[in-house]
Amino acid sequence: MTRALEFLQLEGIRKSYEDGVRTEVLHGIDISIGEGDLVALVGPSGSGKSTLLNLIGLLDRPTQGRILIEGQAVENLNDRTLTALRGEKLGFIFQSHHLLPGLTVVENVMLPTAAAQGGFRAVMKTQALALLDAMGISDWAEAWPRQLSGGMQQRVAVARALINDPPLVLADEPTGNLDTETSDQVMELLLRRNSESSTAFLIVTHDSNLARRCERVIELVDGAVVREGPPG
Amino acid sequence: MLALQLAWRFLREGRTQSLLILAGVTIGIAAFVFVSAIIEGLQVNLLEQTLGSQAHISVAPEEASPRALMREPGVAFVRRVEPSEPRRRPFDQWRRAVRRVEATDGVVATCPKVSGSALAYRGAAEEAVKVVGADADRLRQIVDFRANLVDGTYRLGGEEAVIGTTLAEKLGARTGDPIRVRSADRESVLRIVGIFDVGSEMVNGRWVVTSLRNAQTLLGRIGDITEIDVRVAEVYEAEGVAREIEARTGVPTESWMERNRDLLTGLRSQDASTTMIRIFVLLAVAMGIASVLSVTVVQRRGQIGILRAVGTSRRIVLAVFLWQGLLFGLVGALLGTGVGAVAGELIEASALFDITVTPRLLFTALTVSVTTGVLAAYLPARRAANLDPAAAIRGDE
Numbered sequence: 025m026t027r028a029l030e031f032l033q034l035e036g037i038r039k040s041y042e043d044g045v046r047t048e049v050l051h052g053i054d055i056s057i058g059e060g061d062l063v064a065l066v067g068p069s070g071s072g073k074s075t076l077l078n079l080i081g082l083l084d085r086p087t088q089g090r091i092l093i094e095g096q097a098v099e100n101l102n103d104r105t106l107t108a109l110r111g112e113k114l115g116f117i118f119q120s121h122h123l124l125p126g127l128t129v130v131e132n133v134m135l136p137t138a139a140a141q142g143g144f145r146a147v148m149k150t151q152a153l154a155l156l157d158a159m160g161i162s163d164w165a166e167a168w169p170r171q172l173s174g175g176m177q178q179r180v181a182v183a184r185a186l187i188n189d190p191p192l193v194l195a196d197e198p199t200g201n202l203d204t205e206t207s208d209q210v211m212e213l214l215l216r217r218n219s220e221s222s223t224a225f226l227i228v229t230h231d232s233n234l235a236r237r238c239e240r241v242i243e244l245v246d247g248a249v250v251r252e253g254p255p256g
Numbered sequence: 257m258l259a260l261q262l263a264w265r266f267l268r269e270g271r272t273q274s275l276l277i278l279a280g281v282t283i284g285i286a287a288f289v290f291v292s293a294i295i296e297g298l299q300v301n302l303l304e305q306t307l308g309s310q311a312h313i314s315v316a317p318e319e320a321s322p323r324a325l326m327r328e329p330g331v332a333f334v335r336r337v338e339p340s341e342p343r344r345r346p347f348d349q350w351r352r353a354v355r356r357v358e359a360t361d362g363v364v365a366t367c368p369k370v371s372g373s374a375l376a377y378r379g380a381a382e383e384a385v386k387v388v389g390a391d392a393d394r395l396r397q398i399v400d401f402r403a404n405l406v407d408g409t410y411r412l413g414g415e416e417a418v419i420g421t422t423l424a425e426k427l428g429a430r431t432g433d434p435i436r437v438r439s440a441d442r443e444s445v446l447r448i449v450g451i452f453d454v455g456s457e458m459v460n461g462r463w464v465v466t467s468l469r470n471a472q473t474l475l476g477r478i479g480d481i482t483e484i485d486v487r488v489a490e491v492y493e494a495e496g497v498a499r500e501i502e503a504r505t506g507v508p509t510e511s512w513m514e515r516n517r518d519l520l521t522g523l524r525s526q527d528a529s530t531t532m533i534r535i536f537v538l539l540a541v542a543m544g545i546a547s548v549l550s551v552t553v554v555q556r557r558g559q560i561g562i563l564r565a566v567g568t569s570r571r572i573v574l575a576v577f578l579w580q581g582l583l584f585g586l587v588g589a590l591l592g593t594g595v596g597a598v599a600g601e602l603i604e605a606s607a608l609f610d611i612t613v614t615p616r617l618l619f620t621a622l623t624v625s626v627t628t629g630v631l632a633a634y635l636p637a638r639r640a641a642n643l644d645p646a647a648a649i650r651g652d653e
């Protein structure tokens with residue numbers, strides 16, 4: 025069901041890889057995500073979830089079909105424009121936190137803003153510290169990522185994804201490497217942010233409990249959407 | 257600015273790797289500076305020794321051919337020409353020639369001179385000498401006898417002369433002593449007022465330097481000179497200046513480069529081998545930087561992917577690695593020139609010549625090192641910039 029003004033629309037997205045033999049991993053995906061949506065993307069391993077996430081995240085280009093962000097088709101945009109769009113409109117959370125070990129915690133959080141503004145500046149720090157405070161780890165702002173526990177590192181990654189206040193955050197198994205308690209804490213952070221702001225979340229997960237807490241679930245099997253609707 | 261900030265943090269994070277490659281660049285640049293300083297010092301020394309006792313260019317009429325003993329039409333003479341002291345033709349209108357030489361671009365000093373063979377006596381000692389007569393001030397600009405005096409004064413007035421240390425020793429003469437000088441035509445008594453050592457055995461052992469008038473009288477060339485000695489601003493341009501002088505005056509010339517072909521060949525061979533050493537050193541530096549940065553790109557694939565994912569452009573990723581190459585080159589050059597200069601100082605004591613690390617050499621080392629660093633970083637940097645961010649992030653997981 026596509027609403028009139030969606031933040032993201034995918035129309036007939038297909039993706040193939042050429043490795044001697046042409047293999048199509050996505051077979052005509054049509055989905056949309058609106059402002060403030062909380063969507064779970066579920067499916068077995070190898071169903072094409074990560075490929076779809078990379079396409080939505082503008083990290084890859086579809087073989088066929090259209091991706092529209094705020095109504096603007098992106099398939100013909102050059103790399104520089106795509107990079108700027110990615111920095112401005114999208115936030116990323118990965119299963120592995122992927123913090124840069126050479127940057128302090130607060131610098132990692134500031135990274136997307138620094139990329140957009142061409143360098144780390146003192147004024148960026150206030151917002152980054154506020155986010156770290158909201159995540160409950162502001163005391164660790166000047167620490168190195170290696171000094172933090174796995175759960176804390178993932179909270180830093182969440183803060184980094186939110187620093188530019190993007191309309192859509194893409195989370196690839198954000199709690200996949202965490203124990204149950206830490207996983208719940210991180211999930212609470214995401215849900216709270218979703219309810220307090222207009223930030224939409226697309227969360228790839230194997231965790232059925234986590235999927236049940238989302239408003240909508242998209243199930244992918246063998247590169248095709250087999251179900252889309254409220255968690256059942 | 258972001259690129260520089262990230263480059264610095266990457267270097268700081270991998271500090272062991274950074275320090276190792278920095279040590280490599282430092283050693284390479286130190287070798288570059290050290291070898292260059294030694295070769296430059298050696299060449300300057302050789303040139304100073306060679307040109308310190310001779311003119312850069314000599315302007316002199318051709319030697320006269322031996323005269324026939326008899327001219328009888330229809331009669332042929334069987335004769336053998338014995339090589340003897342070449343006798344120069346008179347130097348026609350030499351004052352005008354001097355003015356023309358002085359007006360030639362690149363000429364900084366001229367000295368009209370008369371010279372010829374003679375015998376010098378003191379007591380029972382007898383030595384073959386070369387009498388050289390010139391104006392004292394003009395001659396000093398060609399061969400600086402005053403700066404190289406070991407005894408007495410440099411003065412060429414009246415019946416005065418200065419001679420070299422070797423000749424003084426052979427004649428047993430000291431400052432203030434008279435010597436008799438006899439040429440084919442005349443004999444004079446000259447008083448030694450100074451003894452010099454210009455570093456050339458030929459000059460120290462044979463030259464009797466006196467006033468132009470004394471020499472003209474002694475050698476039977478009243479009002480005449482045998483050559484004009486010339487000093488030029490750039491020694492390696494002497495040949496070109498000599499050709500220009502020939503064109504202006506119509507008098508043959510001979511530059512130091514023609515007189516010292518073997519030395520010149522030696523200097524050029526030395527230049528070629530120094531260049532090769534420099535190239536090999538720089539190649540080693542470049543390969544060191546390139547290999548370390550290539551490894552870094554592989555190690556940081558995931559980080560580069562994240563940088564791209566959060567909105568860092570390819571241009572900035574490229575610049576991050578170019579900055580690392582530049583920093584290696586810059587810091588390596590600063591440390592390397594210091595080490596090279598200190599090494600030069602340490603061996604200068606045992607070398608027989610000055611080893612000076614000139615500002616020009618420092619600037620060259622700095623420029624070459626930074627350029628090498630940036631060029632060496634280019635390929636790894638391009639590879640990093642072209643990484644597929646999605647694949648890079650996946651590969652790191």
